[in-house]
Amino acid sequence: QSALTQPPSASGSPGQSVTISCTGASNDVGGFNSVSWYQQHPGKVPKLIIYEDNKRPSGVPDRFSGSKSGNTASLTVSGLQADDEADYYCSTSTGSFYVFGTGTKVSVL
Amino acid sequence: QVQLQESGPGLVNPSGTLSLTCTVSGDSFSSTGWWSWVRQPPGKGLEWIGEISHGGRTNYKPSLKGRITVLVDVSKNQVHLKLTSVTSADTAVYYCATNANGGFDPWGQGTLVTVSS
Numbered sequence: 001q002s003a004l005t006q007p008p009s010a011s012g013s014p015g016q017s018v019t020i021s022c023t024g025a026s027n028d029v030g031g032f033n034s035v036s037w038y039q040q041h042p043g044k045v046p047k048l049i050i051y052e053d054n055k056r057p058s059g060v061p062d063r064f065s066g067s068k069s070g071n072t073a074s075l076t077v078s079g080l081q082a083d084d085e086a087d088y089y090c091s092t093s094t095g096s097f098y099v100f101g102t103g104t105k106v107s108v109l
Numbered sequence: 110q111v112q113l114q115e116s117g118p119g120l121v122n123p124s125g126t127l128s129l130t131c132t133v134s135g136d137s138f139s140s141t142g143w144w145s146w147v148r149q150p151p152g153k154g155l156e157w158i159g160e161i162s163h164g165g166r167t168n169y170k171p172s173l174k175g176r177i178t179v180l181v182d183v184s185k186n187q188v189h190l191k192l193t194s195v196t197s198a199d200t201a202v203y204y205c206a207t208n209a210n211g212g213f214d215p216w217g218q219g220t221l222v223t224v225s226s
Contacts, residue, residue, distance in 0.1 A: 051211040
């Protein structure tokens with residue numbers, strides 16, 4: 001039941017892209033369970049930005065994209081904007097319980 | 110559009126029981142898949158702790174089994190969380206969220222629970 005592993009921080013200049021990894025194991029990320037991603041601004045409620053590995057909820061810009069390969073999922077934020085500065089968390093199921101990633105703080109330089 | 114609101118005491122004594130309620134409004138309670146509780150200690154990351162289906166099936170974080178109970182009251186559109194024998198490590202913002210479409214959405218606003226005497 002360990003948390004999924006994410007890099008503590010990532011950064012990029014406005015307009016650039018940043019990719020965040022989310023590494024798990026064969027019974028969670030690497031299994032048949034889908035990965036979701038959440039954006040959380042300081043003091044705010046987490047917001048779903050990617051579900052089922054690579055789908056975007058209505059209203060989420062296509063600058064946000066998700067992928068998965070083996071035991072690692074990735075979130076890419078393209079065309080970085082100031083408002084993208086936030087914490088990002090991945091999540092998946094093991095089949096019997098859910099687990100979140102350790103979280104990545106994205107800074108826009 | 111489903112809306113969720115957490116409620117309950119903001120302060121709990123060590124070794125006591127934390128009790129929270131998530132009230133669901135704005136849509137048919139029975140149309141949603143599962144209801145989860147997620148917590149976030151101050152300055153730390155998100156931690157999923159448990160979930161319940163409309164029919165009452167539950168899943169819990171393994172390390173909390175024995176201390177956590179999640180209940181559903183369909184007649185009142187409410188989901189309840191009980192966590193016993195709390196310590197300062199249980200101090201956190203507690204969120205309820207639905208998971209009907211492959212991700213946790215929407216979330217409640219969250220409620221801060223502090224464990225202290």
